[in-house]
Amino acid sequence: MGRMAPRMRVKGVGFIILSVLLLVPAGPVPAADSTVTISQGVDADTLNPLATTITPTFNVVGHLYERLVDFGTSAGQYDPKLAVSWKRINPTTEEYKLRRGVTFSNGDPFTSADVKFSVEWIKDKVNVSGQTPYVRNIDHVDTPDPYTVRFVSTAPTAIELGFAQPIYIVDAKYFREKGNAYVADHPVGTGPYVLREWHRDDQLVMDANPKWWGGHVAFEHAVFKPIPEAGARVAALRTGGTDLITNVPYQYQIQLTGGQNTKLVSTRSYRQLFIAFNTLQPGPQQNKLVRQAINYAVDVPAIVKNVLGGRGFELTSPIPSNYVGFDPSVPAYKHDLAKAKELLAKAGYPDGKGLTLTLNAPTGRYNRDKEIAEAVAGQLQAVGIQTTVKPQEWVAYYAQVARRAETPLYELGWNVANADADGVVSALFVSTAPLSCYNNPEIDRLDLLAAREIVPAKRKALFKQIATILHEDAPWIVLFQYEDLYATSKRVRWQPRGDEAIRAYEMTPG
């Protein structure tokens, strides 16, 4: 069965009925050798890049639309896209010079008015965009001329506003004319591809944009074909139904590495998985000694090795070593059962007696989320702590975590696309953050300083102070970062990125 083989004509009454019923995608079919097919777990929810907040959708719209500046392949590195240069004019104003001669796929020229419109569209309450947190620090956007924009913030920010968040630029004129419902599935952007057709949950086909400023792409056609079930995704790749699959379960690594037309590619993710203690709720987890003991009791390397098949990286601090703001001199917890038992006894729980905890975890949200929670519970059992795992589907789980309710221990994953320590501290440790179950005025103070500190060396020192406090106080069980596993067919050459982004224009025939 060819990748996009011509539909077969089938004889027989039953199948004629079927063919009639089957609304097959019409239109000419691209040749297989110039097409790359990508299978994520879910389809894009919308093609309006200003209305979504989920990675799989960003991966699709990232082909159709572009940002001023895109995340580079390593932390702290940024690539110019629709902006060619930028500078700070003063602590609260940054100026971007825009690329000239760029047009949207409908022929409209790209100018500073489009940038201003895109930011304001998100801010406009009428549009109910989930992206409002992305633009919270932007006070307003100035457009001195068609090829210059200035982002003005209320307070100085360490990272440029134009970089920090995935704000895609849309065609202001087109958006105003067509309205929100229409643009949601009729995308017009400046990106390297344009949409040919979209059959939801079936496939989304894109053709190379001949007018793209970036020039020629290796694959003329890019297809997104979502497959929810991991095993089915692997089967589709092995049978030639797709060229690239995400979230490969590690146990397939041998088959896919040694496969006839498949290969495994991986990268260290920016996403870390951790288990937080709810220090705001009464319970044994409010005792620092218990928290430290548990950190010693958990054997992270064993979990990475056996539950993730070795595809993970043990972390020493909530600020991962591939983030801006990491400092290797901050002390870390190493697996040490004797020390764990000693601390437990000191805390008043000799051999873990009388210590029962519930560990809440999401199911199906992060790679192996439930199994990792079970493994941690198993290791706590080994020092005598009775731990019950309570897995829940995401929305119900998240609602509970966001209420900071009844969760002595809870598991979460965290990914900061620009790999900056502030993305961890401000969202997960600062007392006012909705996902923080920790209250330490010193951390609040230090993080505010760090967020506004423009001098990198001073910023790094602030994060070192933060990391040292977090080590001593142990509000988390620090676990690991994932190694993201992808598999591709041998006809595609591609290097994955830490921010989980997939870009067909970064692929070449292999």
Next chain:
Amino acid sequence: MATALAGVAPPRDDEFAEASVHVAALRRLARDPAAIVGGVIVAIVAVCAIFAPLITRVDPNAQDLTATLTPPMWIAGGNHAHVLGTDNLGRDLLTRIIWGSRVSAIVGLSVVAIGGTIGVTAGLLAGYRRGWVDAVIARITDVQLAFPLVLLAVAIVAVVGPGLWTVIAAIGLTSWVQYVRVVRAETMSLREREFVAAAVAAGASSPRILARHLLPNVMSAVIVLGTFEIARAIVFESSLSFLGLGVPPTTPSWGGMLSDGRQYLDTAWWTALFPGLAIMIAVMGVNLLGDGLRDALDPGGG
């Protein structure tokens, strides 16, 4: 199912005759080889469920991260410590399957208890009272029937949060409607019979008539239906696990094991095969017993 069961239980006019008919039915059951196989399977599952802690001394939640995905003992790499091998966290599969029979038994029986109680009561009332009672019950039944069951169960689990009893409630609340249909039809025809008229004439109250005269006569049909509902509940539990809404993992369940194991179908097949076989064999046993019961209680029909 409703039509197949209509006429399963020939109404009997007095309770002594009833008893002897049941004895005869049991005799017929004992001569049906398929039903015996079913009965033996059900008995084995029941023994496992009741005596799990005595049959195996191993803690079903005991992990061994150094021995994950150990193959069964008769395959290279396997050993006698883990007869059927281990799962992705190094837990002993055989132990978990033995303990898992508990969940299946509890789910199956509780679902039948919940669904049966609601359904039989509603069916008796609807069939006996008729009029507005029947109309109201019929309307509620219509709503329930028109509802995609899986969606309803998913929604219930999402509202209440995960747990063994949530799963039971979710499946139970989707199963009552089957009983209503069968019991209502039976009751409708029974209430026209002389023995009911006689009881009414003798001044028996409605609850008494329902409980003493009608209920025993619909029980055969209910027992047969209940058996099949047990089977359905066991399979349904595993479907909920597939959607991530099953029993929490610290309570070993076949559905949960199968759902976890499905990711290893291609690499460590035993983690999916054995729980799958456990479900299939148990359900098959229950179904065979159900077939036998139906034939035994209704010797005339097919």
Next chain:
Amino acid sequence: MLTYLARRALGAVWALIGVTSVVFIILHLTGDPTSVMMPPEATKAEMDAFRHAQGFDRPLIVQFGTFALAAAHGDLGLSLRHQEPAMGLALERLPATAVLGGSAFLIVLLVGVPAGILSALKPRTWIDYTARGVALIGQSAPTYWIGLMLILLFAVRLGWAPASGIGDWHNVVLPAATLGFFSTAKLMRLTRAAMLEILGADYMRTARAKGLTALRVSLGHGLRNAWLPIVTQLGVELGGLLSGAIITETVFAWPGVGRLAVQAVFERDFPVVEAVVLIAATLFVLLNLAVDLLYAVIDPRIRYA
């Protein structure tokens, strides 16, 4: 007949109102989708503003009133996730589910019924035992397990059929077989039982004694009687296929209504769930009506008044 139809229509409307109301209340009790529609770093104030803009902070009864009023005018609202009319999104996927359900139903009809008849005509032969054995398996294995096994065997090992997705008829075979397995098994057993009953009836024994022609005539009569329970069950099974499609579509990445429904429930995309449930309930009601009318065709003694 007309009054009958009117009464059925009234009952159907009631069922639809009941179903949508129950769904509305249950789903809204489970929390709103703000957490899946905003990035996780959103502050409480940002989330509250979003809730307010979406109207999630209004009392449930007000939300229900607004919904009911709009729904009565045939407007279920925009999907929260997709920002497009919910009903349109669901209807768009209906053809795919219809193909899957229709193919599965064909399998049920073309495999289940003949196997049942054959099995009844040749009791206690290898045909009978094989058919009954396969049926027992079909009735006892979870749908998703069968699906994954079929993918592994026929797609990965043998390469006879694609593993997932929609396309030409090759793609339909595995998911349809998966979806139809349970119902096929049930139908086979039911048909067998119905046939055995008829073959055991007195007039059939007489016909047999009289010779082949008479037997054929009686078999015709017998089949007509057997059709009643079979048709009832087919109706029930077709309704059940809709429910089963939820899991089959997820396993096989089939772009149908069932997969949409599961996603919508997990994302709390209320309007889409309502749309799917409404469609499913309508189909169910229509199906039941069709079955009842079919009764009258098969058995002229049945009259509706």
